[in-house]
Amino acid sequence: MTSRFDGKVALVTGGTSGIGLATARKLLADGARVIVTGRDKTRLDDAVEDLPGVHAVRNDAADLSELDDLAALIKARYGRLDVVFANAGVASFQPASEVTEDKFDRMIGINFKGVFFTVQKVLPLLAPGASIVINASWTLHRGLSGASLYAATKAAVHNLTRTFAAELGPKGIRVNSVSPGYIETPMFHENVSADEHAGVIAAVPSGRFGTAAEVADAVAYLASDEASYVNGQDLIIDGGLVGVHRPTGE
16 A cells, blocks of 8 residues: 655654644655754654654754755755645734734744745745645634734735745645644643633634644645645634634533
């Protein structure tokens, strides 16, 4: 039996934990050769131990010279890319009145600039049939108090999904995004305290948090030939949070 990514080369940025790590695991299981990036050496080492065969590269998505080095490394080692999951990102939630210039620049630099230039730098490695998936967020679809800066960066990359799809479609390259809801990851636990969990779950019609593996399944679908006619779309993976109203008390 063959797997759907046999012989293909995939890049997962921010691939050392959470959704990125789960996606790297899924792509490996489906036959891909996988490169993951991250800024933290300990997490990179852990990813290599957790996922035998993965190629871990220290890289800061907000640093263009490091992105140049990453593209050069991939070209020298693999010659091409078939799948890109632009996943590297950070989260920070606070009222708009508390957003500092440093916080603004950091969030924009990683979540928006990093995604834009990751795609730009690897474009020469993508052949017809390649697929790009961008990690957005449910917060671009519905207002959330305290998320003005974070949600704006995710709305920006959602727009990139559509504009890149228009630009790259004639070259045979598809671009889609995923918008995860409340997914149980280290980043989620860093930003949502345990005493808030019950209230969060109460807002989700499915009545639970999502898992990183469930998002990884969606990314793998969009990156695969099974989604060959899906382009410029955003797939919301949120248990119904955005699209279904759950009355209080249910």
